[in-house]
Amino acid sequence: MTDILVSEIMNRLNSLFPSVSSELNSINDYTFLIAVLLSAQTKDKRVNIVTKELFKVASTPVQMLELGLDKLKEYIKTIGLYNNKANNIINLSKILIEQYNAEVPLDRDQLELLPGIGRKSANVILNKICNAPYIAVDTHVARVSKRLEFTKNTKVNKIEEDLYKVIPSEYHTIASNLLVMHGRYTCTAKNPKCSKCILKDICNSRNKYF
Ligand code: SF4
Structure with missing residues (x-):
C-alpha cells in the first residue's frame, strides 16, 4: 500500500467521522x-x-x-x-x-x-x-489494519509498530479511533459491509467478503 493510498484511506475515514473520539463516557x-x-x-x-x-x-x-x-x-x-x-x-x-x-x-x-x-x-x-499521538491496537484496529494491508503481523505490539510506520504522523492521534469506528460499524468481524464501504474501491480485501 502506497503512502498516497494510506493518506486517502485516513482522509476518507476522517471525513466520515470528523469529530471522532472514544465512545466511553467519563467526567474526568x-x-x-x-x-x-x-x-x-x-x-x-x-x-x-x-x-x-x-x-x-x-x-x-x-x-x-x-x-x-x-x-x-x-x-x-x-x-x-x-x-x-x-x-x-x-x-x-x-x-x-x-x-x-x-x-x-x-x-x-x-x-x-x-x-x-x-x-x-x-x-x-x-x-x-x-491528544498524544499513540495508536492503541484493539481487536477492531488489528482486524481492519490487516484487511487494509497496513500490516501482516498478528502480535499487537508488532501491529502497533507497523501502524506508526505506515500511517502518516499527522493521523497518529486519531488513527485508532478512526479504525475502531470503521471496524465497529462497517468492517465488522463477521459479514463486513463491503458493498457500502467508503473504501471499497481501494481495499484489496473486499472480494473476500462480498
Ligand atoms: S471493503 Fe470490506 S474489507 Fe475492505 S475495508 Fe471496507 S468493509 Fe473492510
Whole structure:
C-alpha cells in the first residue's frame, strides 16, 4: 500500500467521522481511566450503562475507596470479569492516592504499571487525555489494519509498530479511533459491509467478503 493510498484511506475515514473520539463516557481523567479498565473484553455501550450510575457515587480515587470493594462489585456485576476488574480498581485507586496525589499519571510507563492497565489501555488514555499521538491496537484496529494491508503481523505490539510506520504522523492521534469506528460499524468481524464501504474501491480485501 502506497503512502498516497494510506493518506486517502485516513482522509476518507476522517471525513466520515470528523469529530471522532472514544465512545466511553467519563467526567474526568480518573473516570476515563476506570471506563477504559472496565472496557476490556466488554462493549463500550455496556460500560457506559454501568458507569452512568457508578460515577454518580465514585468519580475520584478517594470516593472509590469509600465505596469499597463489595459495593463496587454490585455496580459492575453485569460486566465480564467484574471480580478481577473490581479488585484492580480498588488497588489502582490506592496507588493513585499513595503515589500520584490522587491524580492519573500522564506517562505511559507509569500507567502500564497500574493494575489492569496494559499498553493498549495506556495508549487509549494518553490519546484521549493528552491528544498524544499513540495508536492503541484493539481487536477492531488489528482486524481492519490487516484487511487494509497496513500490516501482516498478528502480535499487537508488532501491529502497533507497523501502524506508526505506515500511517502518516499527522493521523497518529486519531488513527485508532478512526479504525475502531470503521471496524465497529462497517468492517465488522463477521459479514463486513463491503458493498457500502467508503473504501471499497481501494481495499484489496473486499472480494473476500462480498
Ligand atoms: S471493503 Fe470490506 S474489507 Fe475492505 S475495508 Fe471496507 S468493509 Fe473492510
